[in-house]
Amino acid sequence: MKKAFGKAYRFVLVVILIIAGIALERFGVIQYLSDPYELHYLLDLLAQHVWMVFVSMLMATALGLSVGIIFSRPRYKKYSGIVMYIVGLGQTIPSLAVIALAMSFLGIGFKPAIFALFVYSVLPIARNTLAGITAVPGWIIDAAKGMGMPNARILFQIELPNAMKVIITGFRISLVINIGTAALAFLIGAGGLGELIFVGIDLMRPDQLLAGAIPVTLLALFADYLVELLGLVIVPRGLRIQEEIGK
Amino acid sequence: MNVFDFIYKNAGECWLLTLEHIWIVSLALFLAILIGVPIGIAITRSEQAARRVINTANVLMTVPSIALFGILLPILSLINQGLGKVPAVIALVLYSQLPIIRNTYTAIKNVPPEIVDAGRGLGMSGWKRLKEIEIPLAVPVIIAGLRTAAVMNIGIAAIAAYIGAGGLGVLIQQGIARVYGEMIVAGAILVSLLAIFVDAGMALLERLLTPKGIKVGRELGR
Numbered sequence: 001m002k003k004a005f006g007k008a009y010r011f012v013l014v015v016i017l018i019i020a021g022i023a024l025e026r027f028g029v030i031q032y033l034s035d036p037y038e039l040h041y042l043l044d045l046l047a048q049h050v051w052m053v054f055v056s057m058l059m060a061t062a063l064g065l066s067v068g069i070i071f072s073r074p075r076y077k078k079y080s081g082i083v084m085y086i087v088g089l090g091q092t093i094p095s096l097a098v099i100a101l102a103m104s105f106l107g108i109g110f111k112p113a114i115f116a117l118f119v120y121s122v123l124p125i126a127r128n129t130l131a132g133i134t135a136v137p138g139w140i141i142d143a144a145k146g147m148g149m150p151n152a153r154i155l156f157q158i159e160l161p162n163a164m165k166v167i168i169t170g171f172r173i174s175l176v177i178n179i180g181t182a183a184l185a186f187l188i189g190a191g192g193l194g195e196l197i198f199v200g201i202d203l204m205r206p207d208q209l210l211a212g213a214i215p216v217t218l219l220a221l222f223a224d225y226l227v228e229l230l231g232l233v234i235v236p237r238g239l240r241i242q243e244e245i246g247k
Numbered sequence: 248m249n250v251f252d253f254i255y256k257n258a259g260e261c262w263l264l265t266l267e268h269i270w271i272v273s274l275a276l277f278l279a280i281l282i283g284v285p286i287g288i289a290i291t292r293s294e295q296a297a298r299r300v301i302n303t304a305n306v307l308m309t310v311p312s313i314a315l316f317g318i319l320l321p322i323l324s325l326i327n328q329g330l331g332k333v334p335a336v337i338a339l340v341l342y343s344q345l346p347i348i349r350n351t352y353t354a355i356k357n358v359p360p361e362i363v364d365a366g367r368g369l370g371m372s373g374w375k376r377l378k379e380i381e382i383p384l385a386v387p388v389i390i391a392g393l394r395t396a397a398v399m400n401i402g403i404a405a406i407a408a409y410i411g412a413g414g415l416g417v418l419i420q421q422g423i424a425r426v427y428g429e430m431i432v433a434g435a436i437l438v439s440l441l442a443i444f445v446d447a448g449m450a451l452l453e454r455l456l457t458p459k460g461i462k463v464g465r466e467l468g469r
Contacts, residue, residue, distance in 0.1 A: 009299055027321050092442040094402030097435035100419045104428045104435075180311030184406065187423055197317045201330075201410060206321035213317030217310045224309050 056117035068129020113190030128170025132163030268414035275339030287351025335412035350392025354385030394449035
């Protein structure tokens with residue numbers, strides 16, 4: 001039964017791939033991409049997209065980590081509930097609304113888009129950093145204190161490594177959302193792969209539209225996978241062994 | 248800039264767009280429950296199937312929303328439904344699957360086995376155990392999944408304005424096209440408020456639908 005299910009799953013995957021290939025040919029995407037001028041244009045937009053995501057994620061990670069760390073310190077811990085509440089509220093705000101608000105206050109172009117992406121990406125990172133550090137068991141920290149570790153060392157050698165798995169999850173969510181939202185940045189004049197999608201919709205040109213939609217999707221999936229691999233490297237081995245035993 | 252003036256003067260239009268937005272999201276959510284909850288219950292029987300289904304739903308969730316609209320458009324154009332509400336609702340249903348399936352699965356899996364055993368001891372059949380024990384105990388967690396899905400769907404439905412699905416995204420879309428600041432901000436504020444209200448409303452529903460037994464148990468646990 002199990003084997004049959006696994007085989008059926010693989011079969012379905014192969015069929016989907018074949019159908020996708022035929023569809024790409026029929027909608028003219030292959031022809032579109034074999035035009036060297038269009039390919040160059042696509043690569044330019046891809047570079048723009050990746051750069052936008054990279055810059056905003058870099059800033060968001062820096063701020064998110066520091067907010068998470070600051071509000072998990074004993075002195076500011078009493079405010080952590082409020083911070084979590086604000087972050088939760090911020091996350092319910094739709095991405096298009098954030099982009100639109102950034103445009104109406106900062107104008108159009110690359111900078112407002114970066115700002116909107118940055119603001120929207122900080123939230124999951126900050127929340128997961130805070131939640132991850134707060135969830136580190138008290139007895140581990142007590143043990144570290146008993147060994148005479150100063151607070152800074154407790155943070156870097158105990159709290160952060162133990163919280164790393166949760167932080168990486170937050171980073172992953174944030175990155176995937178960021179890549180999707182960056183596709184909307186075209187609307188406020190920042191370019192990116194969204195340009196092909198939106199212009200393709202307006203012109204009703206499936207080839208151009210898919211030439212934008214498929215790279216964005218692949219980019220998001222690839223980023224997701226890459227961060228998962230990163231998690232395997234960064235999360236301390238001890239925690240991973242613990243998890244495997246837990247299974 | 249006077250946003251409230253704009254909303255006040257165009258109250259009728261804003262109200263209609265809000266209703267349209269709610270209609271798209273609730274239709275999608277309804278269909279998503281019909282598909283997702285049975286799948287979530289079915290995969291509790293096989294761990295391998297569960298892993299595969301949840302992974303697939305996870306991949307779907309990773310696809311950026313505008314890209315999914317883009318991919319659906321040429322496919323649905325074959326049956327003349329490329330633009331409008333149909334692709335929007337399909338995309339929303341697909342995105343809702345992960346939170347709904349995952350939460351249903353976890354909730355049913357986490358029903359304490361001794362309670363299920365007690366049901367078996369009372370001579371309940373498999374269906375009856377599911378209907379009278381497992382599902383009522385799982386409802387709060389399933390509602391939590393619906394809450395995530397609803398809030399996410401409100402945001403994605405706003406983007407669906409670009410494929411002609413209507414809703415509050417229209418204010419943002421038209422506002423950007425006309426460089427009409429008040430209109431953009433009005434759309435952004437209304438859609439955010441809608442998301443925040445729905446989030447709060449679902450949280451309340453979650454609390455109301457928690458069976459009394461669980462609440463008592465939780466209080467005693469404290």
